[in-house]
Amino acid sequence: xxxxLFKSEESCYPIDALxxxxxxxxHWDGVRNYQARNLLRDEIKKGxxxxxxxxxxxxxxxxxxxxIVKSGYPDHTAEDPDSQHPDPKHTEDNPIWYxxxxxxxxxxxxxLPLKLLKETPGLEKMMVCQRGARLxxxxxxxxxxxxVMKLAEGL
DNA sequence: GCCAACGTTGGC
DNA sequence: GCCAACGTTGGC
Numbered sequence: 001x002x003x004x005l006f007k008s009e010e011s012c013y014p015i016d017a018l019x020x021x022x023x024x025x026x027h028w029d030g031v032r033n034y035q036a037r038n039l040l041r042d043e044i045k046k047g048x049x050x051x052x053x054x055x056x057x058x059x060x061x062x063x064x065x066x067x068i069v070k071s072g073y074p075d076h077t078a079e080d081p082d083s084q085h086p087d088p089k090h091t092e093d094n095p096i097w098y099x100x101x102x103x104x105x106x107x108x109x110x111x112l113p114l115k116l117l118k119e120t121p122g123l124e125k126m127m128v129c130q131r132g133a134r135l136x137x138x139x140x141x142x143x144x145x146x147x148v149m150k151l152a153e154g155l
Numbered sequence: 156g157c158c159a160a161c162g163t164t165g166g167c
Numbered sequence: 168g169c170c171a172a173c174g175t176t177g178g179c
Contacts, residue, residue, distance in 0.1 A: 136176090
């Protein structure tokens with residue numbers, strides 16, 4: 001089992017929006033970056049866990065945990081010209097973009113601020129703490145996961 | 156709102 | 168295939 005961090009702009013799709021979904025489940029669609037796509041398509045499997053991270057938030061930081069309930073499959077929203085991120089090169093026969101399905105597992109009482117993560121020993125190498133780390137789907141090391149969970153317990 | 160960092164595009 | 172220009176992300 002592997003750990004991940006999924007970024008979402010708070011103003012775009014906050015954790016409360018996921019909490020309000022039927023069954024607290026949703027497609028994690030709209031990812032249009034090849035590096036993130038490769039992770040969604042090849043690496044992220046059903047049963048994996050991911051932090052739900054608010055970017056551009058108040059504050060920005062980790063707000064909860066989602067479970068991957070369906071491994072990568074073609075992101076059909078790319079075929080819809082009215083969707084947020086259409087791509088005419090993506091077709092049913094030749095898919096380019098992928099998504100997974102997630103289910104909200106836990107919502108933290110408060111957001112764990114990015115600032116706190118950056119100050120916490122052991123998280124120095126965590127990708128989200130790196131300057132200029134824009135990747136919207138990030139791998140998380142098991143030891144980093146453990147440390148963040150400890151922080152969450154202290155909320 | 157600024158701007159650094161990064162990804163993508165496109166001319167050559 | 169290089170790389171400058173451009174667009175976007177996202178922390179601050």
